[in-house]
Amino acid sequence: MTDARTLYPLGDQLGSVTLIQHAGDDKMIANAARVSFGGDSDAPLNARDEKLIRYLLRHQHGSPFEHNMITFKVICPIFVDRQWVRHRAGVSKNETSGRYVEQQERNFQPPSFRRQAPSNRQASVEDDGTLDQAEAARVWEEAWKAAYGAYQTLLGLSVTREQARGVLPQSLYTESYYTFNVRSLLHFIGLRDHDGAQYEMRLYARALAELAEPLFPVTFREWRALVAEQAH
Template sequence: MTDSPRFRSDMTVELVKHSAADTDVLWAARVSTAGEQSLEELEKDPQRSKGLINYLMRDRHGSPFEHNSMTFFVSAPLFVFREFHRHRVGWSYNEESGRYRELEPVFYVPDASRKLVQQGRPGKYEFVEGSEKQLEVVQEQMTESYRQSYAAYQEMLGAGVAREVARATLPVGLYSSMYATCNARSLMHFLGLRTQHELARVPSFPQREIEMVAELMEAEWAKLMPLTHQAFNANGRVAP
């Protein structure tokens, strides 16, 4: 591979397949009282039963929110994936492998919208805008470091070193890609921890880059299950 390093500041999320709708919550919930007749919910307008969805969310009856599936294709830096993989219950992952393919030289460099300065002590800190000089230092040092590390990677590959060994020189700012599959309940738990939101009952302070991924995933989910999404927001953005 002879491509020169390329630099990005965005995240990519694509919904590649799904089986997810508000009606999935309703038939799963109503089997407890209607048995096999609960399947009739699949033919009904879920708007008629949005009160049930809100009740399930409010009183934290969570299992009806598990009978659905969404698979996302995510492109983000490695350090985002290291945080992402802490979410294990209700999630499945398959990630690009540096053992089996030559990794492309695409790296994360924050743009001017990224707050660079941390103030306060752990557990009670905030991020504030950096100066133009700080942003300049960040961008210059990151791009130079990335160029050097990728040149070392290429030199090792050219010398016949195995990909799984040569990749050790690459930094966590390298972009990777993965498929991530979840259900609505596991996604809500992820969103509750990885987004800041004015409606959240429990405050969260995620790193901005994983929050960018979470926001894109939430936008896709909200289109698939609008009543469930509304109930999630109305009840403090706490997973049931």
């Protein structure tokens, strides 16, 4: 079932995105648009298809980009997943259940900490050297150990998993199948691999883009060109 299974580990922090399956291609996008005038065909992708895809992206014709799908298996911290699930249209999800299984000892620990941005209340900036990275890492690790220890203690006291998980932090890794179509995927990447997004979220958005781009190369090329223009 899962012919394509490209592992895309996100650094050494356990998080990963794996391509599980996909269907559709650039030609299918062109064909779905061409049904408007009975022009769909089995011929290979040509220059007119590429021009059409460019046109569709620039004129907000979104529906031809829905006749395809990409499924990813995603392992990410809960605080990332909670941003992810804000995207509803054209996104399907199944996730590990903390009611059903004992949560594994899998904790996201930031490889480096950032400072609060001075002006933008919801942003961060790189450490200018004044942040005590070692101490922050020590506090984080200790907090994780205390939390996971409390979880184990509660389970040992026979507390049900569905309650006990309440003490586990949002840095806990969770595991999901996520299915997108190209329309919902580009929307997601556009908002989540963006200056305004949290760095940890951006890494995931970029991983999705890198895995999906070879499957829909013309669409991604034209979409990136459009995004670059709009940024100016």
